[in-house]
Amino acid sequence: MTSRSESPASLAGRTLFITGGSRGIGLAIAVRAARDGAKVAIAAKTAEPHPKLPGTIYTAASEIEKAGGQALPIVCDLRDEAQLAAAVNKTVETFGGIDILVNNASAISLTGTLQTDMKRYDLMNGINARGTFMAGKYCIPHLQKSAAAGRNPHILTLSPPLDLRAKWFAPHVAYSIAKYGMSLCTLAWAEEFRKDGIAANSLWPRTLIATAAVNMIGGKNLLDKSRTPEIMADAAHAILTQPAREFTGQFCIDDVVLYQKTGMRDFSKYASVPGTPDSELLPDFFVPDDTPRVP
Numbered sequence: 001m002t003s004r005s006e007s008p009a010s011l012a013g014r015t016l017f018i019t020g021g022s023r024g025i026g027l028a029i030a031v032r033a034a035r036d037g038a039k040v041a042i043a044a045k046t047a048e049p050h051p052k053l054p055g056t057i058y059t060a061a062s063e064i065e066k067a068g069g070q071a072l073p074i075v076c077d078l079r080d081e082a083q084l085a086a087a088v089n090k091t092v093e094t095f096g097g098i099d100i101l102v103n104n105a106s107a108i109s110l111t112g113t114l115q116t117d118m119k120r121y122d123l124m125n126g127i128n129a130r131g132t133f134m135a136g137k138y139c140i141p142h143l144q145k146s147a148a149a150g151r152n153p154h155i156l157t158l159s160p161p162l163d164l165r166a167k168w169f170a171p172h173v174a175y176s177i178a179k180y181g182m183s184l185c186t187l188a189w190a191e192e193f194r195k196d197g198i199a200a201n202s203l204w205p206r207t208l209i210a211t212a213a214v215n216m217i218g219g220k221n222l223l224d225k226s227r228t229p230e231i232m233a234d235a236a237h238a239i240l241t242q243p244a245r246e247f248t249g250q251f252c253i254d255d256v257v258l259y260q261k262t263g264m265r266d267f268s269k270y271a272s273v274p275g276t277p278d279s280e281l282l283p284d285f286f287v288p289d290d291t292p293r294v295p
Contacts (some may be wrong), residue, residue, distance in 0.1 A: 009241055012037040014151065015095040017088065019078055019135055020105025020127075022046045023055035024211035025158060028229035029102055029236045030060065034069025036237075041091040041098075043076040043084070044105065053212045070095070078105050078131035088138045097149075098142040100240055103132040103157040103182060108213055110172045121174045129181025132157055136185060140193065147197040152244045155200040156236055159183040160286030161251035168286050179286065183251065190249030199244035202251045205232055206291070207281040210272040224273045225282040231255065231270040238262050253287065259294040267294070 011033045021030050022044040030040045042064070046056045061071035072094050076087040091098055107127045109120045136155060146153040159182035160168075169176045182202070189200035208214055208226040215223055235254040238261040239247065258264040267278065 010036045011100075011237070011240060013039070014099040015039045015041070015091065015097055016100040016102060017041045017043065017091050017098050017135070017139055018102040018104055019076075019131065020044045021102070022057050022060045023053060024213070025209060025229045025232045026102065026104035027055065027060050027063065028233035029104065030064050030069075030071075031067045032230075032233035032237050033100075033240075034064040034067035034071075037068055039070040039072070039095045040064050041072040041074060041087070041095070043074045043078070043087040043091075045075065045077050047075045052216065078135070079126040081134060084131075084134055085138055088142070092142055097146055097151075098139050099146045099151045099153050101135060101139040101143065101155045102236070103135055103155070103159075103185075105131055106158065106179070106182075108175055108217075110175060110217065112171065113173055116172075116174045124175055124178040125181065128159075128178035129185075132159075132182045132185050136189060140189075140198065143198045144193075144196050147244070153198045154240050154242075154244055155186070155189055155198065156239060157182050157186050157200070157202045158204070158232075159186065159202045160204045161202070161253075161288050161291075162187065163286065163288040176286075186251070187249070194245075194248060197245050199242070199248040201239055201248060203232065203236055203239060203254065203257070204252070204286060205254045205284050206256075206287055208284050222282065225276070225280060226272045227254075227267075227270040227281060228272055231258070231267065234258060234262075253291055255294050256292055265295070 020026050021042040042057045042060050044057050057073035061073040064071035074087045076083045107124045143153040162183050186200050186202040210223045210226040231254050235257040238257050
């Protein structure tokens with residue numbers, strides 16, 4: 001078993017397969033890995049600029065390359081099994097394998113039962129829960145090869161801790177089902193593939209993160225009380241450089257991971273508006289009441 005002192009501090013030379021990484025948190029994770037010299041496949045739908053959402057797979061690839069990594073942009077609808085299988089195969093053909101799967105792609109609609117049409121329900125569950133499961137199904141055989149080669153394979157899913165209190169479901173049950181479906185994959189895979197040496201963990205933010213989705217929901221008012229995606233990218237890096245056989249089955253909160261694994265004590269640099277005190281930042285959904293607070 002790998003000891004903590006042998007934990008790889010860098011993602012140099014590792015291959016990441018990231019779903020939905022053309023913008024926001026997924027792109028930030030990709031760029032952080034690229035700074036180490038990682039190879040990153042971006043599998044997302046956005047090939048042409050969206051009128052309301054910034055970024056495409058090609059602008060993401062450009063940012064990855066500028067940061068020092070290698071990039072492979074792939075047009076992929078995560079709901080389409082053939083497209084996903086082809087994206088995984090193309091990544092393996094291009095980079096020689098896959099070491100890390102980041103399940104980032106997600107759809108959101110904060111609507112109650114009577115306000116949620118079935119098309120939107122199917123979209124959220126098709127991308128979030130089903131898409132995460134399918135990405136795992138096609139990537140895990142390559143992660144098993146990565147494990148056999150001693151390359152410390154990880155699955156990281158951007159989904160919340162499993163907290164089944166009604167307050168997380170009543171206001172937007174369709175979205176909650178879709179997000180918790182992602183978390184159930186983490187719970188299952190950590191145990192199912194423990195013997196293979198594949199880590200499966202989830203990561204969730206304590207506060208709102210300044211992304212295009214948050215902007216569409218609440219505009220500048222919410223963005224100004226959020227943290228930047230870089231806190232999630234740094235937390236993801238801290239998780240992905242842990243020994244896979246030792247750090248698995250965890251439901252992590254971004255600032256707690258950074259506090260515990262990197263020794264970070266000052267999180268002010270992540271405020272979307274510089275100088276905003278932590279007490280004025282808005283909490284995200286699904287953060288359990290008993291989540292440890294960092295000093």
